[in-house]
Amino acid sequence: MRMYKAFDNFDVDRRLIYVRNIFIFSLSLLVVGLVYFQLVKGDEYVSLASSNRLRMIRLLPPRGNVYDASGVPLAVNVRTFDMKAYPMDLREEEDFDEVAGVFARHGIPMTAQGLKKSVEKQYVAPYRAISAAINLTLAQVSDLVMDPTFPKSLFPSPVWRRIYPGGPLVAHVMGYVGEITRDELEDQRDLHYQAGDIVGKSGIESMYEEELRGVVGDQVVEVDSRGRRLRDVNYNDPRKGGDIRLTLDLAAQREASRLMNGRRGAMVVMDVKDGGVVVFFSSPTYDPNPLTWGISNKEWSALINDADRPMMNRVSGGSYPPGSAFKVVTAAGILMEGVANTKSTVFCPGRFELGPQTFRCWRRSGHGTEDIVGALRDSCDVFFYQMSVRLGADKLLEWSGEFGIGERTGIDLPGESRGNIAGREWKRARFKESWYQGDTVNYSIGQGFLLMTPLQLARVYAAFANGGRLVVPRLNADKKPEWRDVKVSNANMDIIRRGIRDVVTRGTGRAAGGYGVEIAGKTGTAQNSRDDDHAWFVGYAPADAPKYVAAVLVEGGGSGSSVGGPLVGQMLSYLLEYNK
Amino acid sequence: MPFEFNYSWGEIRGGLDRTMLVTVLVLFALGLASIYSAGIGVRTSTVVYVVKQLTWGAVSAVVYVFVLRAGYQDFVRYSYWMYGGTVALLVVLSMSGTISKGAVRWFQLGALNFQPAEMGKVVLILAMSRFCSRNTPNSLKNLFMALAVFGVSVVLILLQPDLGSSLVYVAVMFAMLAVAGAPGRYLGGMVLAGLAAAPFLWGTLRSYQKLRLVVFLDPYVDPQGAGYNVIQSRIAVGSGGLWGKGFLHGTQGRLHFLPEPHTDFIFSVFAEEFGFVGGVIVVALFACLLWRVVRAAFQTKDVRGKLFCIGVAAWLWFQVMESIAMSMGLAPITGLPLPLFSYGGSSLLMTALALALVQSVAISPVKDRFSTLT
Numbered sequence: 001m002r003m004y005k006a007f008d009n010f011d012v013d014r015r016l017i018y019v020r021n022i023f024i025f026s027l028s029l030l031v032v033g034l035v036y037f038q039l040v041k042g043d044e045y046v047s048l049a050s051s052n053r054l055r056m057i058r059l060l061p062p063r064g065n066v067y068d069a070s071g072v073p074l075a076v077n078v079r080t081f082d083m084k085a086y087p088m089d090l091r092e093e094e095d096f097d098e099v100a101g102v103f104a105r106h107g108i109p110m111t112a113q114g115l116k117k118s119v120e121k122q123y124v125a126p127y128r129a130i131s132a133a134i135n136l137t138l139a140q141v142s143d144l145v146m147d148p149t150f151p152k153s154l155f156p157s158p159v160w161r162r163i164y165p166g167g168p169l170v171a172h173v174m175g176y177v178g179e180i181t182r183d184e185l186e187d188q189r190d191l192h193y194q195a196g197d198i199v200g201k202s203g204i205e206s207m208y209e210e211e212l213r214g215v216v217g218d219q220v221v222e223v224d225s226r227g228r229r230l231r232d233v234n235y236n237d238p239r240k241g242g243d244i245r246l247t248l249d250l251a252a253q254r255e256a257s258r259l260m261n262g263r264r265g266a267m268v269v270m271d272v273k274d275g276g277v278v279v280f281f282s283s284p285t286y287d288p289n290p291l292t293w294g295i296s297n298k299e300w301s302a303l304i305n306d307a308d309r310p311m312m313n314r315v316s317g318g319s320y321p322p323g324s325a326f327k328v329v330t331a332a333g334i335l336m337e338g339v340a341n342t343k344s345t346v347f348c349p350g351r352f353e354l355g356p357q358t359f360r361c362w363r364r365s366g367h368g369t370e371d372i373v374g375a376l377r378d379s380c381d382v383f384f385y386q387m388s389v390r391l392g393a394d395k396l397l398e399w400s401g402e403f404g405i406g407e408r409t410g411i412d413l414p415g416e417s418r419g420n421i422a423g424r425e426w427k428r429a430r431f432k433e434s435w436y437q438g439d440t441v442n443y444s445i446g447q448g449f450l451l452m453t454p455l456q457l458a459r460v461y462a463a464f465a466n467g468g469r470l471v472v473p474r475l476n477a478d479k480k481p482e483w484r485d486v487k488v489s490n491a492n493m494d495i496i497r498r499g500i501r502d503v504v505t506r507g508t509g510r511a512a513g514g515y516g517v518e519i520a521g522k523t524g525t526a527q528n529s530r531d532d533d534h535a536w537f538v539g540y541a542p543a544d545a546p547k548y549v550a551a552v553l554v555e556g557g558g559s560g561s562s563v564g565g566p567l568v569g570q571m572l573s574y575l576l577e578y579n580k
Numbered sequence: 581m582p583f584e585f586n587y588s589w590g591e592i593r594g595g596l597d598r599t600m601l602v603t604v605l606v607l608f609a610l611g612l613a614s615i616y617s618a619g620i621g622v623r624t625s626t627v628v629y630v631v632k633q634l635t636w637g638a639v640s641a642v643v644y645v646f647v648l649r650a651g652y653q654d655f656v657r658y659s660y661w662m663y664g665g666t667v668a669l670l671v672v673l674s675m676s677g678t679i680s681k682g683a684v685r686w687f688q689l690g691a692l693n694f695q696p697a698e699m700g701k702v703v704l705i706l707a708m709s710r711f712c713s714r715n716t717p718n719s720l721k722n723l724f725m726a727l728a729v730f731g732v733s734v735v736l737i738l739l740q741p742d743l744g745s746s747l748v749y750v751a752v753m754f755a756m757l758a759v760a761g762a763p764g765r766y767l768g769g770m771v772l773a774g775l776a777a778a779p780f781l782w783g784t785l786r787s788y789q790k791l792r793l794v795v796f797l798d799p800y801v802d803p804q805g806a807g808y809n810v811i812q813s814r815i816a817v818g819s820g821g822l823w824g825k826g827f828l829h830g831t832q833g834r835l836h837f838l839p840e841p842h843t844d845f846i847f848s849v850f851a852e853e854f855g856f857v858g859g860v861i862v863v864a865l866f867a868c869l870l871w872r873v874v875r876a877a878f879q880t881k882d883v884r885g886k887l888f889c890i891g892v893a894a895w896l897w898f899q900v901m902e903s904i905a906m907s908m909g910l911a912p913i914t915g916l917p918l919p920l921f922s923y924g925g926s927s928l929l930m931t932a933l934a935l936a937l938v939q940s941v942a943i944s945p946v947k948d949r950f951s952t953l954t
Contacts, residue, residue, distance in 0.1 A: 012886050013878060015759045019890060020874040023897045027867045030901065031860055033908045037818040038856040045818025049831060049852075 058194060061214030062160040064241035066174065066204060068250040069278070069477065074170050075205070077160040081141045082131040084157045090119055090132075099132060099151050106143055108133060135161065135293065162198070162205075162292045168285040169253045172313040173246070173413070173475060175203020176288035201291075204244065204475060206414050214241030245477045247276030255574045256281035259567050264555040266314035266454040269571060272462040272546045274481035275471035277411070278575065279550070282314040316409070316416045319451035320553060323526030323560065324362075324379045324508075325536045326446025328496050329460060331372060333399035334387045335492040342495055345371045348382035352441070359385050359441050362525070376499025377507035379523060381445050388444030393435055396443060397423045402486050403460045404470050405452060410482070411473040419456055422449035447527060458551035461521070461538045463488075464497055465546035501543050504565075509537065512565035515573035518543040521550075523560035532556035537564030541572040548575055586651035587943060595946030596648075597939060600872035604920060604935055607865050608637060608928075611921035614850040617828050618841035618923075629842050629923050636925040640932035647936035648943070655937060656884050659706035663733075666703045669696045670736040697737050697745040698926040702934045704733055705752060705891030712760035713883040723766055726757065743785070744914030748898050750774075755894035756887055809845075814909040816848040817859075824855030842923040844915050848907040859904075862921075866900045873935075876942035885941035892934045 037045065066075040090096065096112040096119075103110040115132060122130035132154060136144075141156045162177050164170065180199045193199065199213070200206035217238030256267045260283035269279035286303060295303075304311060312318060334340045350366030352359045361367065361381040367374075375383035388396055400406065406421025420426070424435040427449065442448035455473060463470045467490065469483040501520040503509040508523045521539015528534060535557030540549040550568045557563040612630060619629045647655075655662075673696055708730055715722040730753055737746040758767055816830065825831070830852035841849050851859045870893050877889035896919050903918035905911035917927045 009881065009883065009886075011761060012759055012883060015761075016874055016877055016886065016890060019755055019759060020871070020893070023870050023874075023893065024867055026897070026901060027863055027870070030863050030904050033905065033910055034817075034851070034856055034859045034863070037814065037908050038820050038851070038859065039822060041818055042821040042856075045815050046821060048815045049819035 059217035059219055059236075059238040060160065060197065061216060061238035062240045063162060063177070063198075063214060064212040064243045066212075067243065067245045068248050069246065070249065071245075072250045074166050074246065074248070074250065075162060075164050075174055078163055079138075079158055080134075080161050081136045081138065081156045082159050083133040083136060083141070083144070083154050085130060085132050085154045087119060087130055090153065095151070095153070098149075099154065102144065102147060102150055103133060106140070106147065108136070108140065134159075164288050164292075166250055166253070167289060168287045169250065169257055169281075170248065171285045171288045172282040172315065173203055173248060173280050174288060175205040176201055176291040177205050178292060202415065203413060204246070207412050208244055208476070211244060212241040215239040246475050247271070247278060247477045248280060248475060249278050252279045252571075252575060253281055256571060257283070257285070259570055260554075263557065264308055264314075265553045265557065266318060267550070267552045267567065267571065268315045268454050268458050269548050269550040269575065270458055270462060270471075270473055272465040272540055272549045273469075273471070275462070275473045275483070276477065276481075277473050277475050278548065279571065280315050280475070282312070282318075284308050284310045286310040313413075313415060314454065314553070314555075316411055316413055316453050316455045319417050319419045319453055320534055320555075321448070321450060321526040321528055322446040322452045322457055323524030323534065323536055324381075324445055325457055325522045325524030325538045325560070326450065326452070327376060327379065327384055327444075328464060328500065328522060329400055329403050329405070330384050330388060330391075330396065330444045331376060331496050331499065332403075332488050332492065333391055333396055334372070335495060336399070336488055337391055337395050339390045340372055340387055342371060342373065345369050346375070346383045346386050348380050350382070352382045352385040354385075354389070354437060354441060357438055359438075372495060373499040373502060376496065376522070377502035379503070379508045384444040385441045388440050389437060393424070393437075393440040393443070396440060397421065400450075403463065405450070405456060405460075409453075409455055409459055409473050411455060412476050412479060416455075417453050419453050420449060420451040422451070446524065454551045454553045457536070457538050458549050461540055461551070462549040464493060464500070465540040465549055468493060500539070504539065504543075508561045509539070509565050511561055512537060512539060512569040515569040517541045517569070517573045517576045519569060519572060520546075521565075521568060523564060525558070525560040533558055535560045535563035537568045539568050539572070541576060548572055585649040586653065587649050587940070591946055592648050592943055595943030597872055597876065597942045600869060600876075600935070600939065600942070603865050603869045603872065607862070607869070607920040610850065610862065611846065611918075613827065614846050614853075614921065615842050615923045617830060617853060618846065618849045632925070633923055633928070636928050639925075640929050643929060644932050644936040647933060648940055651944070652885065652888065652937045652940040655706055656710050656888070659703065659710050662703045663707035666696060666700045667733055667736065670700065670733065674736060674739055695926040697740070697742055698930045700733055700737065701745070701748060701752065701895055702930050702937075704730060704749060705756070705888055705895065705934070706937075708753065708756050708891060709884045709887040712756060712887055717757050717760055717762040717766070720766075723757070723762060738784075741785075744902070744916040747902075747914065748895055748916065751898040752891050752894045756891045759890045760887055809913060810909040813845055813848045813907050816845075816852040817908050820852045820855040820859070822856050824851070824853050824858055827853050829853060843917060844903075844913065844922070845907060846922045847904050847918050850921075851907065863904065866896070870897055873938050876938050879945050880941050882941070882944065885944060889938050889941055892938050895934070896931075
């Protein structure tokens with residue numbers, strides 16, 4: 001039956017018994033071990049365990065510093081002290097009175113009631129140290145411990161606090177740090193963090209958390225029965241996190257803040273070639289410092305319920321209709337698809353009729369005969385209405401996509417918005433309606449459902465400035481520049497550049513000129529359902545050899561030419577003239 | 581060819597070794613309790629590990645039932661392919677893979693970490709069952725062929741470096757060769773060769789591995805460093821006393837004295853809280869499990885089944901011995917999980933798979949009886 005019965009089943013079974021007996025016998029040796037350790041020497045180990053006076057203390061490292069382009073610190077650490085204790089030593093009612101009394105005598109406000117509450121809140125386990133008081137200075141600490149009545153159960157523990165010397169000027173870029181939340185802790189797979197650790201919550205602090213956080217050290221100390229430290233048993237140094245240098249310029253941020261003057265809006269300036277962001281200012285802003293030091297619920301809710309939404313990052317997280325600033329994209333589509341060339345003209349009577357609908361030009365009296373350069377210069381709506389009907393919705397959307405509209409720019413900052421390219425599928429999903437030609441007409445002048453972030457618009461103009469590279473904006477100076485090419489020919493690029501140069505010299509954007517730098521750019525006055533018109537200006541300078549591109553948005557600011565233009569003019573002039 | 585289950589529910593009901601199944605479930609439940617206890621203090625939320633372990637338990641249960649229906653014969657039939665695949669995987673892993681604590685042992689599969697060394701244990705046992713049942717290792721030629729084919733995986737695991745798993749592989753191979761019929765002088769020769777090679781192997785060990793072996797011999801060489809774990813674990817076990825400190829009342833694990841309490845030192849956590857009585861019960865449960873596994877080997881007439889069962893028994897035995905002895909400081913720290921007990925998905929799943937195959941071997945005589953009746 002079986003071909004391979006050289007070694008009989010009987011022999012196998014005999015050997016099985018041997019092996020099984022070895023297994024069982026060796027397991028009984030484990031029981032002998034348990035008898036020895038748990039029964040014979042059990043008492044000895046019980047006392048060893050209860051007198052186990054070793055405590056592990058996690059030593060949190062200072063985070064890496066963050067500097068601006070010229071080395072000015074944007075985020076640094078200062079050393080403060082927390083007064084810690086083990087809850088097991090703070091159980092008695094008198095303990096709370098005693099501790100609170102000592103603090104109060106030394107001018108640190110504390111009540112027994114408040115302390116008790118705080119201990120209960122922080123309590124995890126009796127042997128896990130809690131903080132009785134935080135953010136003490138060295139002077140306060142030495143004053144306290146010199147007091148002969150200072151409770152021996154308390155010990156000072158140095159901690160690093162994060163401060164942002166730039167304060168509100170760089171709040172949306174830097175973000176802030178805070179204690180890790182329960183959810184964040186459970187999301188972590190790498191077990192790097194423990195409760196009480198500080199992590200980046202937003203901005204650069206969150207984006208570069210891994211670079212900035214450093215390596216946690218630990219200390220094993222032997223304590224006596226009251227938890228007082230007797231001697232160090234083991235010590236592993238914490239290692240400071242890595243520093244980061246940004247492309248941002250703090251002085252230029254200050255200038256942006258001065259120019260925006262508390263109005264709701266955004267200003268962003270970026271190097272046209274490598275995408276390095278020089279100015280990234282969202283207005284109004286907030287001070288991140290209190291957020292890292294602990295903020296009361298009342299202050300917090302005041303901050304997040306503020307109608308002006310200071311915590312919102314309008315530069316990369318706010319989406320707005322781009323208005324006429326979008327016309328460069330329509331123009332690129334028209335030229336590249338051969339719908340028009342420099343010789344094609346449209347007569348603008350001030351309105352455009354499409355079936356029963358009438359679309360008005362912003363200038364009711366009309367512009368007369370316009371070619372593409374003139375239409376950009378005068379921001380003639382009718383020219384783009386007509387041309388977009390000829391171009392068709394699909395091509396228009398395709399060229400929007402080519403310029404990165406509807407996708408994240410990829411800036412190294414969390415919370416970026418995609419905007420909304422708002423194509424056919426989107427409209428069907430959102431409104432259960434198909435796409436009408438009227439939608440195309442609205443789209444051609446940056447109205448309708450199209451939404452863009454100021455950063456996306458700056459990127460589009462940078463592509464015109466640098467000859468066709470759609471750069472990825474970056475804040476980290478050490479990050480390699482990245483881009484992709486947009487497929488617009490040099491000749492057509494040149495036509496559009498001429499148009500937006502004329503905007504500033506002779507067209508709607510004259511207010512941007514006159515600050516000593518030659519700017520090419522485009523105004524935008526975007527209608528929206530909730531607010532007064534948004535004022536836009538996006539442009540680059542110097543016009544013949546572009547270095548910086550700037551985009552400014554003022555929410556409900558009114559006209560792009562009178563409000564947006566001067567802001568960009570002054571900002572670029574500051575960067576190119578006074579700053580060099 | 582459509583897939584067909586080889587075993588009917590009736591056959592499974594008739595032949596299932598219920599004692600073995602209940603033993604497995606009790607061990608898993610005790611492990612869960614210990615994982616819960618060990619989780620306190622590691623994280624603010626204590627249930628994370630328990631929930632993950634339960635999820636893996638559910639996956640394992642599904643695999644278990646599937647294997648019972650499919651039967652071990654097909655697994656043995658395709659075992660050479662599986663073995664070849666595993667070796668290929670280990671080769672790939674030695675070139676890429678995620679580095680965890682200095683050792684490359686994991687594959688990142690989406691959200692899951694996957695350890696080929698764990699899967700390799702079952703596959704090695706399957707392939708060896710097939711190989712040794714056809715080529716009885718009672719000639720030098722057959723013995724060397726087996727050593728050459730299966731030694732490859734040991735070397736690859738050793739290179740990762742995963743000393744613990746490679747020792748499991750060696751124990752499994754030795755037990756299977758012994759039962760398959762290698763003469764005593766061959767077995768003695770292999771032991772001598774191993775001892776002779778030890779000094780060379782020592783040279784290939786990483787410094788942390790050497791340190792672990794040294795502190796095993798004398799933990800007080802480095803009481804605050806590598807020896808710290810050994811001392812603290814021994815205190816945890818010893819202070820459990822006769823009855824233990826009670827569930828969730830252990831202090832050693834909770835106070836972070838024990839490193840990795842939910843994986844490597846799970847038995848220390850258990851023994852601290854449930855004492856000598858609990859410890860003996862766990863050892864007895866493992867003894868019962870091994871006894872039933874070997875019993876399945878007796879009852880089948882199929883040499884492949886016999887060899888498979890003894891391979892699984894050797895694997896479980898080695899890890900139980902190592903893990904429990906380690907918790908008392910009687911064996912060096914190797915990071916091997918206590919089967920069915922320690923937290924860890926790959927290990928649990930593969931143990932369940934292996935035990936399902938053993939069940940299948942236990943069921944097979946019943947199937948034979950059914951088929952002779954008809």
